[in-house]
Amino acid sequence: MPGPARNKSARYAAQVSRTAILEQLIFQIDRAHQSAATTYHQSELAESSLANATATITEAVKSLALGDHDSVDRLHNVAWFYAKFAQDIVAAESTEHLLGNGRFFDLIETRSNIKNRLHDHLALLSTKIETLAQDIPALWELEQTASKEHKDK
Numbered sequence: 001m002p003g004p005a006r007n008k009s010a011r012y013a014a015q016v017s018r019t020a021i022l023e024q025l026i027f028q029i030d031r032a033h034q035s036a037a038t039t040y041h042q043s044e045l046a047e048s049s050l051a052n053a054t055a056t057i058t059e060a061v062k063s064l065a066l067g068d069h070d071s072v073d074r075l076h077n078v079a080w081f082y083a084k085f086a087q088d089i090v091a092a093e094s095t096e097h098l099l100g101n102g103r104f105f106d107l108i109e110t111r112s113n114i115k116n117r118l119h120d121h122l123a124l125l126s127t128k129i130e131t132l133a134q135d136i137p138a139l140w141e142l143e144q145t146a147s148k149e150h151k152d153k
Helices: 002-039 044-066 069-099 111-152
Strands: none
Touching (some): 002 069, 044 069
16 A cells, blocks of 8 residues: 555645646746736736636645645646736737837727727717707707698698
8 A cells, every 4th residue: 555655645746846836937927917017018818817827726725735636637737728828928918019019919908998988988978968958959849840830731
């Protein structure tokens, strides 16, 4: 029985090491993202991916504490995927910034853009309502006149 115990111990040590490496990777990507956010662009997509990676690593640590090694391996892969995706987004945006194009790779629209569009739509709607409100008395008079003429015939 010493063989399997050593294998479990080796697997545990490898998983602890991999957890630490993934945490460092996520931290470094987050640092790069924060630097980009303060300098030229904040990506909600990268932010979301980093949050998912962090939450997944937390779940991996919990599974590691429970001894669920298969779950730990799966969660490590998921965390790496989220971290790598965030890293690629931050790198692409950095390249865009360095090229000077200013067009960033946002797959989800930023809250500020949504607010601006909503404000524009509300302003247009308000203008339309004011126009209709001004036209209602004239339309009412036309309808009254048409109704009177119809009764007279």
